[in-house]
Amino acid sequence: MKSKKNTNKSKNQFSLLTIVFLALSFIVVSCEFEVDIDDIDDPIITADKYEPNNKLTEAYAVTLGTKYNAKISGETDDDWFKITPSHGGDTYDKVQISVTDVSADLKIRMELYDADGKSLAVHGTSTGGQSLTYTVATPGVEYYVRFSGWDGFTDHRTTGSYSFTVSNLNANDEFAPNHTIGTAKSLEFGKSYNGVLVSKYEDDYYKFTNPTPGVWNSYTINLTNVSDDLKVRIYLYGEDKSKLVSKGVSTAGADLSYTFVSKEDEFYLQVLGWDGFTDHQSSGSYTLTPVVNGNDDYEPDDTFEQAREITSYPTGNLTGTILADAYDDNGGDYEFFKVSLANGKKVLWSVKPEASNTKLHFQVYDPNKIYLGKATGSNGQTITGSMNNTSGADSFFYIKLGGYVGDSGNYTISFTETDAN
Numbered sequence: 001m002k003s004k005k006n007t008n009k010s011k012n013q014f015s016l017l018t019i020v021f022l023a024l025s026f027i028v029v030s031c032e033f034e035v036d037i038d039d040i041d042d043p044i045i046t047a048d049k050y051e052p053n054n055k056l057t058e059a060y061a062v063t064l065g066t067k068y069n070a071k072i073s074g075e076t077d078d079d080w081f082k083i084t085p086s087h088g089g090d091t092y093d094k095v096q097i098s099v100t101d102v103s104a105d106l107k108i109r110m111e112l113y114d115a116d117g118k119s120l121a122v123h124g125t126s127t128g129g130q131s132l133t134y135t136v137a138t139p140g141v142e143y144y145v146r147f148s149g150w151d152g153f154t155d156h157r158t159t160g161s162y163s164f165t166v167s168n169l170n171a172n173d174e175f176a177p178n179h180t181i182g183t184a185k186s187l188e189f190g191k192s193y194n195g196v197l198v199s200k201y202e203d204d205y206y207k208f209t210n211p212t213p214g215v216w217n218s219y220t221i222n223l224t225n226v227s228d229d230l231k232v233r234i235y236l237y238g239e240d241k242s243k244l245v246s247k248g249v250s251t252a253g254a255d256l257s258y259t260f261v262s263k264e265d266e267f268y269l270q271v272l273g274w275d276g277f278t279d280h281q282s283s284g285s286y287t288l289t290p291v292v293n294g295n296d297d298y299e300p301d302d303t304f305e306q307a308r309e310i311t312s313y314p315t316g317n318l319t320g321t322i323l324a325d326a327y328d329d330n331g332g333d334y335e336f337f338k339v340s341l342a343n344g345k346k347v348l349w350s351v352k353p354e355a356s357n358t359k360l361h362f363q364v365y366d367p368n369k370i371y372l373g374k375a376t377g378s379n380g381q382t383i384t385g386s387m388n389n390t391s392g393a394d395s396f397f398y399i400k401l402g403g404y405v406g407d408s409g410n411y412t413i414s415f416t417e418t419d420a421n
Helices: 002-038
Strands: 067-072 079-083 092-100 108-114 119-124 132-139 143-149 160-168 193-197 204-209 217-224 232-237 243-248 256-262 266-273 284-294 308-310 318-321 335-341 345-353 359-365 371-376 383-388 395-404 410-419
Touching (some): 067 143, 092 108, 119 132, 143 160, 217 232, 232 256, 335 345, 359 383, 395 410
Antiparallel strands (some): 067 160, 079 143, 092 132, 108 119, 108 143, 204 266, 318 410, 335 395, 345 410, 359 371, 359 395
């Protein structure tokens, strides 16, 4: 009996030792597994949540103004993102891509592509952990950005984590979109307007209305406060949108002032940046002040029906202005006078140009608008004429005054009366 009891006791002790040994083995194995994980130094164990986005067709669409935390998880890893600006495709704005929180081992590289996959710009840092900011002036169309790690020279050489944010800067002026003649913004004369050419490819169009429809007027377009990076150029267009004239400066930051005359009821102004030779080569800001200089005080007087009446004598020196060359019924700025001619009287007149390089001429018509005669002067010459009335009744006649305008179209005209010959 004693031998049997001892045997059972030995078996129980062996079983207990076995359990203890197995438990210890499990503990040792568990401890070894935990140590292996703690010993891993690389924090990039898995790709970021935007994967797969290793090519343009897999690009992750970003929301403007949102910060994204991403990782270049391997040297061959590319992170593609799709950018859709908040402004429309018919206007320009500046879109800013800001890369921050770059890990110390990553030299970030950024490449911008258009919707067709054409590379537009490349920017990168030369120092690990360095932030990067890139701003592009663009219409509101889709773009793609590819982030990768490089060594400052060769792509796909570094890895690490980074954050980025894409934002619209709302950099354009209050008149945008006004980048085509069809979207030109109407402005008033005598006021100043601040404009911005966000991109060198941008055009700013403005529309103006003649304050006295059908009448020749003088206008001045002033562009001041031009930013140092902008060489400004303008085009003027008529009511039918045909190009009339262009003017530009040769120095960046230089102001521009241009005076012109027009009879158009509407006309258009295009403002853009150039380099002195080629359009769409510079951008910047400016202040636009359109001014209407007007005509003389007797407009409209461009037709027989609108003729300026002369009814008493002597008149003294009367003033007037011919703004645009008027000859051979070319539609220029003619000046018409309806001159009273009493029975038994003779009316004499004299016209003198202000500028020595202006040539005047006139034609005389009877009350039925039948041509009677003319006089033509040379540069700066005074021209004269006279009309008799011995018909037995009071009457009148017309003078149609025109000229070739030199430095000025200003003139003086005077009328006197005597007895008929």
